[in-house]
Amino acid sequence: MKDNCVFCRELIGRRDTNFARLYPEFSSRVIAETDDLVVFPCIGQLTPGHSLVVTKVHYSNFAQAFNSLPDLAIQLRRVIADVHELLDVKSDDTLYFEHGAITADHGGCGIYHAHLHLVPQAGSVKVGSVSGSDPTLFKSLIDAYSTIDGVMPYALIGAEQFGFGAEKLDVPLPSQTIRRKVASVLGCPVWDWREAGPEQGMIELLSRKLA
Numbered sequence: 651m652k653d654n655c656v657f658c659r660e661l662i663g664r665r666d667t668n669f670a671r672l673y674p675e676f677s678s679r680v681i682a683e684t685d686d687l688v689v690f691p692c693i694g695q696l697t698p699g700h701s702l703v704v705t706k707v708h709y710s711n712f713a714q715a716f717n718s719l720p721d722l723a724i725q726l727r728r729v730i731a732d733v734h735e736l737l738d739v740k741s742d743d744t745l746y747f748e749h750g751a752i753t754a755d756h757g758g759c760g761i762y763h764a765h766l767h768l769v770p771q772a773g774s775v776k777v778g779s780v781s782g783s784d785p786t787l788f789k790s791l792i793d794a795y796s797t798i799d800g801v802m803p804y805a806l807i808g809a810e811q812f813g814f815g816a817e818k819l820d821v822p823l824p825s826q827t828i829r830r831k832v833a834s835v836l837g838c839p840v841w842d843w844r845e846a847g848p849e850q851g852m853i854e855l856l857s858r859k860l861a
């Protein structure tokens with residue numbers, strides 16, 4: 651638990667968080683979980699159901715979590731299947747991305763706690779290279795993760811339709827680079843999650859989950 655990490659604070663139920671500020675009526679936004687992972691809807695939804703898979707324990711990114719949690723691949727596959735069932739969307743139409751930052755010096759999105767973005771209805775969105783070097787693409791997300799160690803910052807992007815790849819980043823990306831690219835392809839006016847207010851989709855999803 652890192653006191654200066656907003657996801658760590660949220661996961662132990664503290665209210666000094668972005669989530670509690672925007673949604674004081676809800677005590678939690680967890681919609682699926684395994685032993686080591688939770689899923690919650692993202693603040694600043696790029697598409698309806700845009701969610702984050704988050705490690706319960708603080709790691710900087712998923713590559714580092716893979717180094718410490720031997721059955722993470724099994725848990726990740728399971729929780730991704732659960733969340734698609736819950737949202738009633740097809741996994742082959744989801745775009746996945748992770749900023750892969752380690753600290754604020756590496757861009758990312760302002761939150762340096764491992765989180766993988768799941769963006770439903772965006773599986774055909776080709777984000778393209780963010781670093782200028784095109785990565786090798788793999789059929790599965792897990793295979794793409796096996797190519798990185800988390801010591802260097804990276805950007806992981808993929809979908810079942812075109813494959814998954816991780817770019818090692820020698821030069822840090824400006825904050826929210828991937829979000830901004832995905833938002834622009836999708837035609838979302840707001841790419842910056844910090845600008846998001848309470849969202850109807852989040853309220854409906856959390857109300858349904860609690861019902």
Ligand SMILES: [Zn+2]
Pocket residue numbers: 652655656657658659707708709762763
């Ligand atoms: Zn944390």
Ligand SMILES: [Zn+2]
Pocket residue numbers: 749758759761765767
């Ligand atoms: Zn993010």
